[in-house]
Amino acid sequence: MQIRLGQIAEMLGASVDGSPDVMIYGASKIEEGKAGTITFLANPKYTHFIYDTLAAAVIVDRGFKPENPLQASLLRVDNVYMALSVLMAQFQDKLSIAEGISPDARIDPSAVIGEESSVDAQVIIQKGVVIGKHVKVYGQVFIGNDCEIGDHTILFPGVKLYHRCKIGARCIIHANAVLGSDGFGFAKDASGNFQKIPQTGNVVVEDDVEIGANTVIDRASLGSTVIEAGAKLDNLIQIAHNVQIGRRTAIAAQTGVAGSTRVGADCMIGGQTGIVGHLTLADKLQIQAQSGIAASIQEEGSKWYGTPAIPYRNYLKSYAKFTKLSEMSSEIDKLKKDIEQLQSIIDDRQIK
């Protein structure tokens, strides 16, 4: 790539502090800013790098005020991350896939595959599967019988879909993710052995969902486990049977949601969080990483932390005291002695 800074500014709707005629040869991180590249400043933690960076230009918030002289040109935008998203798409090279249907794929004759879709080698597509247009099915993917895959969806290598899963349009499912495996449901019989409760439902993933590598979404026991449109799930997440994840909710890696819980829309859920089963969570929640949600939450937009989770600020206040508990305990002991001493002084007087 080689592009004038002015062209980039136009593409991003940015105003330029500096010459628009500088040539840009690539992108780099602000802390490693290489000569001739464009970089960005989004996280204030990294602000100090901007004054020394060798990069030719930096994308910044429209309101950014430098506190020292700058070498680099500035591109001022409304939303740095959005601008970055647009810009990076220019530089991106994608994982290869051959066009068309590989002769090495094993596709049931009853399966329907839309126009302009690619199916790579060593893929299995079972009977009754319906795949839309412009879909990419990478190597070693397994698509069980009667699954449906929407237009422009991408299944990366090793994804496994059990039967009857429905995936929407423009979804991205990363390598080795598993959708539609049996929910964890057992009943103890009279002799104390577990009998399996058949899991007869399916998984429904709506449009524009991204699902991370090695994430697992179990099928419902009855009905559907549902990931609503625009939700984003990171890697190694566990979604149990009959869970519903709301629209545009983002869940960080290694979080687990237990059976039949409904998570609201537009929530931000930190990594390694656990959410117990049969709960209902409001929209726009912010849940701190490693929290354990043990009860339903009704307050839209509230912020939570701890196990079991309590309001975020309360947790921080309590935890600050927790780190001083040993001192608190000593203070109590000291108070006891002080009181005993006062008591004895008073007692002495009384005797007098």
Added chain:
Amino acid sequence: MQIRLGQIAEMLGASVDGSPDVMIYGASKIEEGKAGTITFLANPKYTHFIYDTLAAAVIVDRGFKPENPLQASLLRVDNVYMALSVLMAQFQDKLSIAEGISPDARIDPSAVIGEESSVDAQVIIQKGVVIGKHVKVYGQVFIGNDCEIGDHTILFPGVKLYHRCKIGARCIIHANAVLGSDGFGFAKDASGNFQKIPQTGNVVVEDDVEIGANTVIDRASLGSTVIEAGAKLDNLIQIAHNVQIGRRTAIAAQTGVAGSTRVGADCMIGGQTGIVGHLTLADKLQIQAQSGIAASIQEEGSKWYGTPAIPYRNYLKSYAKFTKLSEMSSEIDKLKKDIEQLQSIIDDRQIK
């Protein structure tokens, strides 16, 4: 499906409140209860749905007493989940697999495969493998040399078994689970680099075990990592080398058990729990989700919570106070002032 309610009642050993001649066309969840379906009430949280459900019939505990009038017929049973398990098996459709051995599977000539077993495309079965009867090996499974698989066991797509693993009869191993990978064992040499300790043991999974998707069970360094009969492991679980999981113990998703620990029989272990290595845990323990078990436990049937875990009730009591720690701290400060004041009053008097 289309079946008289009376027939279902007979199948489940249920008594019927209502007409046995109602026709049932499927099953549904109680909160979505669709007309013409049968549903169930197991979790008391859902009781209020029973009075409005459109479902034709509801399976309930024999002792259930409605507090309002009901539209639906009731099927009264001893164990709702067991009844459900029996009923659902009628409705279930399973992931497809072609009968017999796929010509696309790569099977070493020395491998032995029992009668009525299926091996799907893109499977690798190495030398010396012995597979029982009525086994299902789905596509893209890898079975390393000298593994043994018992009768009626199911390996879902993408399962990887390293060499010499032994899987019992009637086991179910879900997609992309890995068994027999090397335990995490290293020794630091004089220069501070890790040298790998060879992991020469194997994994033994006894009969009637279910293992979730993307779960990993490492082979022993010496001897065997053992999952005893009837144990149930959910998704994304880590079982380290030389661990032993007792009979009929159920472990929820994302739990990790570190090396050489022995977990007792009939335990219930919540999700995201961590158990450190070299411990011995008693039978019938109940361990709350996200707990960290840091010491051996001898009290059979005891209940644990927290990191490091303490008895369940103690944790709840302590945590209730933790949420008020800031107030507790203020109270201590107030007591200090009160005492100082008393002290000064007494001092004043003494001066007098």
Added chain:
Amino acid sequence: MQIRLGQIAEMLGASVDGSPDVMIYGASKIEEGKAGTITFLANPKYTHFIYDTLAAAVIVDRGFKPENPLQASLLRVDNVYMALSVLMAQFQDKLSIAEGISPDARIDPSAVIGEESSVDAQVIIQKGVVIGKHVKVYGQVFIGNDCEIGDHTILFPGVKLYHRCKIGARCIIHANAVLGSDGFGFAKDASGNFQKIPQTGNVVVEDDVEIGANTVIDRASLGSTVIEAGAKLDNLIQIAHNVQIGRRTAIAAQTGVAGSTRVGADCMIGGQTGIVGHLTLADKLQIQAQSGIAASIQEEGSKWYGTPAIPYRNYLKSYAKFTKLSEMSSEIDKLKKDIEQLQSIIDDRQIK
């Protein structure tokens, strides 16, 4: 195997307490010590087993002093685990792989594969891939375009490498691990929907790294996610985009490291730990399992515990008090009453 104890002693640089002419037929664990085998004592917890073991010989620290009479011979070494590592390599049998390149692998003609390397069936190797000498690529592995794999590296079944990943020499990557998947990066647009930020970087794994089964390492958004030489990662670990893991750092299972964090060299990180993004952690840290690291750490060699993590000893002290919080609260209530009583005594006198 059948070998004189004296030969083993020579191999390990050990001194022998007992006859060097005893024949050894295998290895076993000290708690199961079988007749005719050699075993080892490394963890002091297991010391009591040494006095009853049926094993013919036990590897111990050079300074070990028995407190009771012993049946077994002793092999005294400087480092038990190192000795074990050398010894076990004698007993080990490895997962089978056919020599050479399988005709069932689908390899782009532009890929280069070094001498003495094996590529098993059902492998996909895309264009521009360069594989070194003596590499083992097991069945069902996927290697995306332009990846590089160093000499003597092993990729176990089902490993998926996205494009442009670089793996060093003598690395071991366990089954179903995923490297190079997209980092979790999104920008909210004006309508509240997530727009994907393209992840244009790659993953670099240096020499002598081991990566566990089902672990995921995301590619950088810009630049590289880096695992430095000699680091060891257990199973089911999440490494986010742009993370850097230092040389010889060992990370136990199910830990997650969020984006752009730099972990130092020679750290020991317990299982299920979470580390938030954009931090810098010093060398030689010891982080207790299940901790949540929420801030950068500068003190080399320091030890941490808790969520958010505090110094290890402080956490233990505070947690010891946490388990008594209910009693502490009662003590405060008692102190309040005592003070009230003192107050009333003093008031009474004042009235007098």
